[in-house]
Amino acid sequence: MPLRSRYNTNSTGGVTYGNKVLLSIITHAVREISGVSSLAGKGARADIFDGKTANIDVFINVEVKVCCTDVAYRVQENIKNAVETMTEYKTGVININIMGLTFDEYEEQTIQL
Numbered sequence: 001m002p003l004r005s006r007y008n009t010n011s012t013g014g015v016t017y018g019n020k021v022l023l024s025i026i027t028h029a030v031r032e033i034s035g036v037s038s039l040a041g042k043g044a045r046a047d048i049f050d051g052k053t054a055n056i057d058v059f060i061n062v063e064v065k066v067c068c069t070d071v072a073y074r075v076q077e078n079i080k081n082a083v084e085t086m087t088e089y090k091t092g093v094i095n096i097n098i099m100g101l102t103f104d105e106y107e108e109q110t111i112q113l
Contacts, residue, residue, distance in 0.1 A: 022046050029082040033074050035066035037102035055092040061100040072096040
């Protein structure tokens with residue numbers, strides 16, 4: 001079922017988002033952050049509450065040479081900015097789940113935690 005905005009943009013109707021639009025925005029925001037090597041497992045999940053608040057879970061692998069806490073914070077901030085700029089949704093909780101470490105950006109060796 002499409003995500004429907006509660007805000008009418010004009011007197012002729014409102015805005016409706018396809019199911020994958022919000023996830024595409026989130027995925028793009030994650031991939032923009034240096035230190036994220038890839039999305040992991042489920043990738044991302046978003047739940048909409050009250051028709052206007054998005055709670056988000058993201059599953060990522062990070063490069064071993066970076067500080068996981070810093071990467072997670074930058075991912076959260078980038079997702080918040082992207083979602084709130086590109087849609088009418090506000091972000092609620094943004095959970096970053098670090099699922100593995102990648103040792104070399106040229107290798108696909110990842111240790112799953």
